Amino acid sequence: MSDALRTLSQVRVGMRPCISVENLTCTYPGQSRPVVDRISFDVGDGEIFGLLGPSGAGKTTTQRVLTRQQRKFGGRVHMLGKPLDDWGREYFEEIGVGFELPNHYLKFTAVENLSFFAALYEKPSRDPLELLAKVGLDGVAHKRVETFSKGMRMRLNFIRALQHDPKLLFFDEPTAGLDPVNARLVKDIIRGLRDQGKTIVLTTHNMNDVDELCDRVSFMVDGRFAALDSPDVLKARFGRRVVSVSYGDGDEIRSEEFALDDLGTNERFLEVIRTHEIRKIHSQEATLDQVFNDVTGVKLGEKEE
Numbered sequence: 001m002s003d004a005l006r007t008l009s010q011v012r013v014g015m016r017p018c019i020s021v022e023n024l025t026c027t028y029p030g031q032s033r034p035v036v037d038r039i040s041f042d043v044g045d046g047e048i049f050g051l052l053g054p055s056g057a058g059k060t061t062t063q064r065v066l067t068r069q070q071r072k073f074g075g076r077v078h079m080l081g082k083p084l085d086d087w088g089r090e091y092f093e094e095i096g097v098g099f100e101l102p103n104h105y106l107k108f109t110a111v112e113n114l115s116f117f118a119a120l121y122e123k124p125s126r127d128p129l130e131l132l133a134k135v136g137l138d139g140v141a142h143k144r145v146e147t148f149s150k151g152m153r154m155r156l157n158f159i160r161a162l163q164h165d166p167k168l169l170f171f172d173e174p175t176a177g178l179d180p181v182n183a184r185l186v187k188d189i190i191r192g193l194r195d196q197g198k199t200i201v202l203t204t205h206n207m208n209d210v211d212e213l214c215d216r217v218s219f220m221v222d223g224r225f226a227a228l229d230s231p232d233v234l235k236a237r238f239g240r241r242v243v244s245v246s247y248g249d250g251d252e253i254r255s256e257e258f259a260l261d262d263l264g265t266n267e268r269f270l271e272v273i274r275t276h277e278i279r280k281i282h283s284q285e286a287t288l289d290q291v292f293n294d295v296t297g298v299k300l301g302e303k304e305e
Contacts, residue, residue, distance in 0.1 A: 018199040019043040025074035026061050035061045037223035048200045050210045053220035054298040067097055098161035100173040102153040106146035110156055121164045131159040135185055150177040172203045207288035219295040227295045238294050239286035247276040
C-alpha cells in the first residue's frame, strides 16, 4: 500500500478506531496466491465503511476474518479495542451480521424466528414486534416466513442482525430485492444506527446506496486496496473536469465540452456563450459506478469472470 493510501485508510483525527487492521493476509489451503494480500485499514466508531470490489477480489474473505468465520490469517487485527484472537464467544454478542441471502426457519413465523435467534444471546434483545414495525412487517408478524416474498425476507433478515443491539454491524446487500420505499426505510435505519454510534461495514454493488450511506469507501482488486476515500473525493478524482454546453439557434442543437480549469481563458467557450442561445450547461462528474469500473476494471451489471 502506498503512503497516501495508508494515510487514507486511517480514521479521521479524533475518531477512535472500532476496527484496526494491519497487513492482513489470508491464503486458503492448496492455493499459493493469497486471497487477501497485506491490506491495512481502520474504521472509526460511528463510521459507515464501504468494502467493495468485484467477485474474487477478497472482500468476502476480509469480512469472514472480521466476523471470526475465518480463523487462520496473517497480520494484526484489533476489533472493539482488543486483538481479535483475544475475544471468546462474547465477541458475537457485540457484532451483528446480515448476509445477502436470507436464512430463516420457513415454518416459523416472523416473531418466532426473531425470538429463536434472540435466545442465542445472553443479553436481552429488542422487542420483535417493535423491530418488525420499523420495516413494515408488523402486519405479518405471526405469518409463516415461507409465505414471505424475497423483499419481506430481506427485511426480516436485516432486523435480525440488529435485534441484540450490537456495537458493530456487517451488512451484505441490505437493500437487494427491495422496492424504493422499503429500501429507503432500511437506509434510514442504517443512518440512525450510525447516529447512535454504531459502526457499520457495508458490502454492496449498489453504488447509490454507497454514495448515500458511506463515510469512506474502499475498492479491493486482487486482494489489495486499489482506492480508499470518501465517495465525493473518489468521484472528483476519477471524474472528468469538463463543462458540457448545449446551444442552438432555431432547430439545430449542438453540444461541446470545455475543460473546467480554463473556462475564463477559453476563447471558444466565451464565443459560444456570447453568440449562441444556450440550451443547457452542466459539469461532468463521475458516478461511483464509473469509479468502480475505472478502479476494478469491471463494469457493474455485466457478468464478472
